Amino acid sequence: MKERAGIQSVEVGFALLEALGDAAGPLMLRDLAAAAGMSAAKAHRYLVSFQRLRLVVQDPASTRYDLGPAALQLGLASLSRLDAVKLARERITGLMEQVGHTLALAVWGNHGPTIVHWEESPSAVTVNLRLGDVMPLLSSATGRCFAAYASKEAIAPLLRDELARVQKQGRTDVPASMAQVRAMLDDVRQRGGARVVDVLLPGIVGFCVPVFDADGHVALGLVALGPTGTFDAAWDGAVHGPLREAAAQLSADLGWRG
Known part of the structure; x- marks a missing residue:
């Protein structure tokens, strides 16, 4: 079956969310970028958008990134529907x-x-x-x-x-x-x-x-x-x-x- 076309940038950016989900805690930009397999500059551009969507938050003191409230809401909604x-x-x-x-x-x-x-x-x-x-x-x-x-x-x-x-x-x-x-x-x-x-x-x-x-x-x-x-x-x-x-x-x- 022919693979359906998607939006590559969404798939690439999701690697950052996946890396945060797999991590034991908040990550520095360089560590998050490395875990997602991309440069720090590229990761930063995605993270700016993710912060606007509340999928990611950045601690102002440590500058580390973590999953945000929107990611939590999506996760809880998914879990509530699982049987x-x-x-x-x-x-x-x-x-x-x-x-x-x-x-x-x-x-x-x-x-x-x-x-x-x-x-x-x-x-x-x-x-x-x-x-x-x-x-x-x-x-x-x-x-x-x-x-x-x-x-x-x-x-x-x-x-x-x-x-x-x-x-x-x-x-x-x-x-x-x-x-x-x-x-x-x-x-x-x-x-x-x-x-x-x-x-x-x-x-x-x-x-x-x-x-x-x-x-x-x-x-x-x-x-x-x-x-x-x-x-x-x-x-x-x-x-x-x-x-x-x-x-x-x-x-x-x-x-x-x-």
Whole structure:
């Protein structure tokens, strides 16, 4: 398809705004120009116009440049229109084709991590899960992921009740004490996701990785499920690697800068 014509000067000038957005703080003219790949004189001409539009401000004392109030307003307007689940649903089919296994989306509901979308692989084995199901915190990858990243206030009562049931049942395949729970959640955070094998469902491997919003809160969990015989259960393997990359891209598109 033929590329449509645009206004080159707008595209060139945007490099300055992009450099300010990527920077840890305000920049001197020479550093900003270098980051945008242009001369200081050329950058200054663009910055004059950007200041008039309130996209950029210059501190009179330090002479450093930073993003202005108009840039903030545009960013907030964009974030307010983002729907994490809608954005993920638009991409999940392509991701499912890439990894070759069933994928799902989960959000934090009134009773815990809840499945809100399901994309079943053509070669999937039947699993006894449905839309609206609330996933356990200790025995599912989804639950472990949310337990590691959701607020402690939301997690604490559910975790306490589930831990009591586990202890009563005498289970040994899931954490049975708070010390074991803390160790498990630390491992989830260190790896950037959760995995269970033959725990929630016999013969099934599950991964769940978090997607964060602009405030760093977990917006949803991206879940992959498959049979142990064909599912790559390795960390950063053929399933977890693409899953984690997709979650990172979704988080970035939602405004997370972690």
